[in-house]
Amino acid sequence: MKTIYVDNNATTRTAPEVVETMLPYFSELYGNPSSMHFFGGQVEKSLREARARLAALLGADPDEIVYTSCGTESDNTAVWGTLRSYPEKKHVITTRVEHPAVNNLANHLRRFGYRVTEVGVDREGRLNLDQIKEAISEDTAIISVMWANNETGVIFPVEEIADLARGRGVVFHTDAVQAVGKVPINLRETKIDMLSLSGHKLHAPKGIGALYIRKGAKFKPFIVGGHQEKGRRGGTENVPYIIGLGRAGELALAHLDEENTRIKTLRDKLENGLLAAVPNSMINGDRLHRLPNTTSISFEYVEGEAILIHLSELGICASSGSACTSGSLEPSHVLRAMGVPFTAAHGSIRFSLSIYNTEEEIDYILEHVPGVVAKLRDLSPFWKDGRPTDSALLAGTASCAIRH
Numbered sequence: 001m002k003t004i005y006v007d008n009n010a011t012t013r014t015a016p017e018v019v020e021t022m023l024p025y026f027s028e029l030y031g032n033p034s035s036m037h038f039f040g041g042q043v044e045k046s047l048r049e050a051r052a053r054l055a056a057l058l059g060a061d062p063d064e065i066v067y068t069s070c071g072t073e074s075d076n077t078a079v080w081g082t083l084r085s086y087p088e089k090k091h092v093i094t095t096r097v098e099h100p101a102v103n104n105l106a107n108h109l110r111r112f113g114y115r116v117t118e119v120g121v122d123r124e125g126r127l128n129l130d131q132i133k134e135a136i137s138e139d140t141a142i143i144s145v146m147w148a149n150n151e152t153g154v155i156f157p158v159e160e161i162a163d164l165a166r167g168r169g170v171v172f173h174t175d176a177v178q179a180v181g182k183v184p185i186n187l188r189e190t191k192i193d194m195l196s197l198s199g200h201k202l203h204a205p206k207g208i209g210a211l212y213i214r215k216g217a218k219f220k221p222f223i224v225g226g227h228q229e230k231g232r233r234g235g236t237e238n239v240p241y242i243i244g245l246g247r248a249g250e251l252a253l254a255h256l257d258e259e260n261t262r263i264k265t266l267r268d269k270l271e272n273g274l275l276a277a278v279p280n281s282m283i284n285g286d287r288l289h290r291l292p293n294t295t296s297i298s299f300e301y302v303e304g305e306a307i308l309i310h311l312s313e314l315g316i317c318a319s320s321g322s323a324c325t326s327g328s329l330e331p332s333h334v335l336r337a338m339g340v341p342f343t344a345a346h347g348s349i350r351f352s353l354s355i356y357n358t359e360e361e362i363d364y365i366l367e368h369v370p371g372v373v374a375k376l377r378d379l380s381p382f383w384k385d386g387r388p389t390d391s392a393l394l395a396g397t398a399s400c401a402i403r404h
């Protein structure tokens with residue numbers, strides 16, 4: 001059976017070019033970059049080059065990059081590092097649709113006595129900037145808003161929020177784990193103070209991330225230890241992975257146009273094809289301001305998990321909601337925050353493409369998904385004679401919005 005991998009917001013294939021670049025650093029080039037001798041020195045030089053490559057993808061200075069182990073560590077580092085720098089400030093602003101790396105951190109902060117405001121989104125998953133403006137108070141230390149949502153792909157106006165934050169003397173952090181490599185980023189032209197990214201979302205391996213910290217931003221380290229990363233993150237550098245991330249950054253920059261042309265065209269073909277072939281289907285999220293590779297599509301009156309199992313048997317790897325939240329039958333917190341009707345939220349599937357996907361693969365998905373949905377609907381008490389039953393229509397009016 002062939003594998004059709006369209007779950008790239010969960011993780012990506014490590015690019016063969018990245019693997020090739022990393023390999024010597026597991027074998028002959030194993031020196032410690034902090035060592036005084038030539039053997040460590042040559043590794044230190046490669047690290048410097050890799051840092052410059054990643055910085056180029058972000059429009060940042062190499063010194064503004066701090067390596068971490070993953071996106072989650074970057075997010076935690078940004079938030080805790082800022083809160084510890086402003087001990088008198090006890091307020092954090094974020095959104096209801098963040099990844100658990102920020103969302104659960106926000107709940108955790110409450111237990112430490114912080115006040116957290118989580119701004120909501122509208123039915124299209126869009127933020128209202130006025131709500132952020134109104135939430136800022138004298139003791140707001142940090143605003144953390146993701147650049148792009150991992151489930152719907154909706155892109156937030158982070159540059160405008162950064163301007164707003166700077167004007168009010170508040171640090172602005174963005175979780176750009178899903179945006180880096182998919183949308184152009186030039187941090188020099190923004191007022192973003194901190195940005196998180198994760199290697200495994202852009203064809204580098206799992207286990208490497210980075211945090212951009214703007215020069216001059218107040219920051220206290222989250223992991224305290226040696227002098228590595230200019231004292232901002234202790235621990236001997238993960239040399240092969242950092243080198244791999246540098247190469248992945250270089251490749252992402254080279255493929256940025258393709259993401260926004262070929263991949264976007266494939267995504268649009270997929271979603272338009274599905275909308276046309278499957279009755280009672282809908283796209284979740286603002287179709288205009290979205291990542292080029294992502295579609296979240298709901299097939300009403302079927303369980304997303306049941307669709308996934310059938311697709312998996314056909315070799316198609318997709319996801320229902322976030323990979324981190326699937327496994328539970330609760331609709332995702334993102335779709336709930338958007339107020340997606342209950343019957344649609346349950347039947348949501350996320351397809352997320354990468355440069356490795358082909359048109360033949362999209363055709364294969366289009367050939368099979370409508371039949372899978374039709375088969376499952378035939379088994380559903382909510383579907384009869386090609387349409388939802390009256391009781392299904394009644395249930396469909398109930399929204400699964402979170403009431404805060």
Ligand code: PLP
Nearest residue numbers: 070071072099101150177178198
């Ligand atoms: N933030 C977002 C938006 C994500 O999509 C993810 C992973 O799915 C993370 C953070 C966490 O990244 P990592 O898996 O590298 O910890």
